[in-house]
Amino acid sequence: MSSDSLQILCTGDVHLGRRPSRVPVERDELSVRRVWDRFVDTALDRKVDVAVLTGDIVDSENQMYEAYGALEQGVRKLAEGGVEVVSVAGNHDHSAFPRLARSIGTDGFHLLGQGGTWEEVEVSSRDGEGSVRFVGWSFPQATQHSSPIGGLELEETGVPTVGVLHCEAGSSEGQYAPVRRGALARAPAEAWLLGHIHAPNEHREAGQLQLYPGSLQPLDPGEPGTHGAWLIEVGPTETTAEQLPLASLRYEETTIDVSGLESEEDTENHVLQAIREDLAARSEERPELAHVAYRLTFEGRTRLRREIEETASRMKGSLQPEVDGTTATIEDFELQARPDYNLEELAQGSDPPGVLAEVLLKIETGEISDEDAQELLRRASKATSTVHESSRYEPLRHDSETREPPGREDLRSMLYKQGLLLLDELHASRA
Numbered sequence: 053m054s055s056d057s058l059q060i061l062c063t064g065d066v067h068l069g070r071r072p073s074r075v076p077v078e079r080d081e082l083s084v085r086r087v088w089d090r091f092v093d094t095a096l097d098r099k100v101d102v103a104v105l106t107g108d109i110v111d112s113e114n115q116m117y118e119a120y121g122a123l124e125q126g127v128r129k130l131a132e133g134g135v136e137v138v139s140v141a142g143n144h145d146h147s148a149f150p151r152l153a154r155s156i157g158t159d160g161f162h163l164l165g166q167g168g169t170w171e172e173v174e175v176s177s178r179d180g181e182g183s184v185r186f187v188g189w190s191f192p193q194a195t196q197h198s199s200p201i202g203g204l205e206l207e208e209t210g211v212p213t214v215g216v217l218h219c220e221a222g223s224s225e226g227q228y229a230p231v232r233r234g235a236l237a238r239a240p241a242e243a244w245l246l247g248h249i250h251a252p253n254e255h256r257e258a259g260q261l262q263l264y265p266g267s268l269q270p271l272d273p274g275e276p277g278t279h280g281a282w283l284i285e286v287g288p289t290e291t292t293a294e295q296l297p298l299a300s301l302r303y304e305e306t307t308i309d310v311s312g313l314e315s316e317e318d319t320e321n322h323v324l325q326a327i328r329e330d331l332a333a334r335s336e337e338r339p340e341l342a343h344v345a346y347r348l349t350f351e352g353r354t355r356l357r358r359e360i361e362e363t364a365s366r367m368k369g370s371l372q373p374e375v376d377g378t379t380a381t382i383e384d385f386e387l388q389a390r391p392d393y394n395l396e397e398l399a400q401g402s403d404p405p406g407v408l409a410e411v412l413l414k415i416e417t418g419e420i421s422d423e424d425a426q427e428l429l430r431r432a433s434k435a436t437s438t439v440h441e442s443s444r445y446e447p448l449r450h451d452s453e454t455r456e457p458p459g460r461e462d463l464r465s466m467l468y469k470q471g472l473l474l475l476d477e478l479h480a481s482r483a
């Protein structure tokens with residue numbers, strides 16, 4: 053590190069108080085708290101100049117002395133160890149952070165932009181050779197429907213500048229501080245360190261770094277891949293970012309080809325071997341990884357679809373192999389493997405399997421001008437809409453992923469899969 057650059061360790065969306073879903077609950081090393089402690093120790097060990105927290109460090113309000121205590125302890129430890137802490141509040145911890153600011157005071161801890169205003173602070177490197185200006189804005193309440201960037205007035209001073217903000221970058225509307233990337237890029241700043249989106253994303257807009265560090269520990273299967281903190285170096289000519297994979301957990305999506313399998317036992321061995329091989333590679337690459345939760349997709353052609361379904365269901369509940377200290381579970385699976393019989397041949401017959409095969413071919417090829425296929429889609433659409441509109445599932449309609457009922461393509465794929473399972477049944481009962 054050159055003497056006039058400044059090192060930052062950055063994280064956001066830690067959600068202290070939440071538990072990662074669909075992993076063994078008794079495993080303490082998978083808790084968010086443990087990885088937060090690792091973040092604090094890493095900042096101290098590496099003697100970084102600043103720790104930046106981009107919001108949602110605590111999961112939610114009026115809860116959990118435990119979660120708040122972990123935040124307070126970590127921040128104190130950093131400040132006392134000579135690491136300046138620069139933070140903003142997110143939608144989840146809009147009141148936890150101001151409370152922390154009141155209890156810790158300002159020495160070494162900077163909560164920027166309380167009450168939804170913009171605020172600056174200049175921090176020097178440990179050796180006093182370099183300094184960086186931080187500018188940030190905090191959520192004043194749990195939602196913010198307009199872009200906060202309009203209120204930012206930032207003078208150019210010649211000091212490298214880093215913006216810190218919890219927001220939905222790249223959105224023009226939303227309830228969590230929607231901000232256009234172009235608007236961020238127009239601010240005279242070398243980099244933006246952002247929070248709210250849990251997927252890590254190192255984006256450059258017009259040469260400006262716009263970094264989402266992502267959740268520190270992944271919290272559910274929707275957060276696959278490598279997670280951890282980010283090391284940022286702000287130098288006189290460039291700003292670099294590097295991910296430090298501190299997470300003890302990984303959600304992984306893996307495809308397994310089941311073509312050519314002969315028996316149920318074969319299936320179990322094949323799945324186990326695929327997982328052990330993947331696990332060995334990941335464990336060697338990252339010895340501190342404690343657990344991988346796999347979501348398996350079975351592909352290929354096989355006559356063992358029913359057997360694979362049963363075997364995988366059984367393994368999902370019980371399997372827990374270990375390789376070099378890293379354990380694994382099957383969190384879920386999807387059977388996309390196709391039967392090994394020939395639908396075209398079957399469709400020649402006029403018996404029930406023949407009629408069903410004919411309909412499946414039409415659904416598969418998308419030949420939905422056919423009247424029977426149309427009628428099927430209509431009925432499927434009606435059935436799923438009824439469920440979707442049920443008051444019981446009302447909360448799901450607030451989520452962008454489940455706001456709309458299944459579309460035509462989803463329905464077609466659902467019908468196709470169900471049809472194949474029905475065909476398997478017909479075959480089995482005939483054999």
Ligand SMILES: [Mn+2]
Nearest residue numbers: 108142143248
């Ligand atoms: Mn958030």
